[in-house]
Amino acid sequence: MLTNFSIATDPQKIAKQFSVELPENYQPTYNANPTQKLPIITSANPEKVELVHWGSTEAFSKSKSVSGKLLFAPAEEIQTKSSLKKNFSNRRCVILADSFYAWKEIAKKEKVPYRFYIGENNLFAIAGLWDSFEDEDGAIVNTFMMITTAANNTVSEVSERMPAILNEDLLIEWLNEDTKDDSLLEFIKPYQPNDLDKYTINPKLADPNFNDSKLWERVPPANQFGNLTLFN
Numbered sequence: 166m167l168t169n170f171s172i173a174t175d176p177q178k179i180a181k182q183f184s185v186e187l188p189e190n191y192q193p194t195y196n197a198n199p200t201q202k203l204p205i206i207t208s209a210n211p212e213k214v215e216l217v218h219w220g221s222t223e224a225f226s227k228s229k230s231v232s233g234k235l236l237f238a239p240a241e242e243i244q245t246k247s248s249l250k251k252n253f254s255n256r257r258c259v260i261l262a263d264s265f266y267a268w269k270e271i272a273k274k275e276k277v278p279y280r281f282y283i284g285e286n287n288l289f290a291i292a293g294l295w296d297s298f299e300d301e302d303g304a305i306v307n308t309f310m311m312i313t314t315a316a317n318n319t320v321s322e323v324s325e326r327m328p329a330i331l332n333e334d335l336l337i338e339w340l341n342e343d344t345k346d347d348s349l350l351e352f353i354k355p356y357q358p359n360d361l362d363k364y365t366i367n368p369k370l371a372d373p374n375f376n377d378s379k380l381w382e383r384v385p386p387a388n389q390f391g392n393l394t395l396f397n
Contacts, residue, residue, distance in 0.1 A: 166276070167237070167313065167326045168370070170265040171195045172204055173378070174288045179204070179214065179261060182288055187214045196376040197262075199236055205309050207258040207295055211340040214261070217295060217307045238294055238310045240329055240353045252294040254345055258309055259290040259331060264381075266370055267324035277386045278370045279323050281363045283330075286381075290336055292329040292353055317355040319363060330356040 173193040180187055185206060191214065197203050202216040220235040243249045263286050268276040283289055292312040300306050312329040320327040331339060335352045338344050365386040369375040 166268045166270065167324050167328070168266050168268060168278075169199075170197050170260070170262045170291070170311075170328070171280075171380075172197060172261050172263055173381075174261070174263050174286075178288060183214075183261075183290075185212055185214050188216055191216065194376055195378060195380045196370065196373060198373045201373075203309075204261045205258045205293060205295065206261070206290075206340060208256065208340045208342040211342075215307070217258075217309050220308060220310065222300070222306055222308075235308070236310060237326070238312045239326070240312055240314050240350065243312070243350060244347070248296075249294065252296055253350075255342075256295045257339055258293045258295045259336065259340065260293045260309065260311055260328075261288065262291055262328070263288050265291075265328050266366070267320065267327075269323040271388070275388045277388055278366050278368055279363045280366045280381065281320060281327075281361060283358075283362075284360045287360075290331045290333075292331050292339060312353060314353060314355045317357060317361070319361050320355075323363065327355060329353045 171194060173195050175193065176187045176191050183206065191204060199220045200218055200222055203219050204214045205217050206214055238249050243253050264280050264282040266278060266280055268278050270276045293309050294312065295307055295309040297305050297307045313326045314329045316324055316327045332352065339349065364383045367380060367382065367384055368387050370380060
């Protein structure tokens with residue numbers, strides 16, 4: 166089960182790799198969660214990183230968990246769902262990340278968390294869609310969704326879905342607001358290079374407040390309750 170991601174890379178490296186400006190209030194995070202303001206680059210402003218709510222805002226969702234329909238956009242549904250298709254045409258974005266997380270179900274009501282990363286914790290871009298709505302005070306709020314694909318061989322051992330990691334050659338076209346060609350979808354495929362790897366991490370991943378480098382430490386497999394497991 167795909168859940169969340171990290172973007173702990175320092176701002177100078179992000180600025181250099183994507184040739185963008187970052188806001189002064191950018192804060193690296195090891196445990197990015199729904200409703201938080203997280204760094205993305207939009208097709209409307211491809212030269213700057215913006216901090217945008219993932220899925221919804223805390224005030225809007227209140228005590229309820231954010232629906233996966235607001236967080237993830239399956240690539241296979243973009244052409245058949247009108248809201249996704251409209252934003253695919255006019256409001257594409259990339260989500261900046263240096264790893265993503267998923268839980269492996271090992272038994273009924275029991276799961277173990279994994280971290281997936283590329284190379285030496287390389288920075289990468291995930292395809293996304295952004296949108297805006299008017300809140301109760303009349304202010305315009307921007308949100309984003311993560312596009313997902315079927316899992317590749319590495320991820321499928323843990324989760325059926327994975328983030329749509331963009332090839333660098335496609336990045337410019339993806340963020341080009343003038344590009345309306347549906348053929349862009351043909352490039353949204355499971356990540357195939359063999360530099361994607363994984364390992365088990367602390368089940369405190371489930372706690373949004375557990376947000377430091379300890380989350381990246383390799384630990385023996387343990388379920389969501391912190392109990393060590395014997396699965397292979």
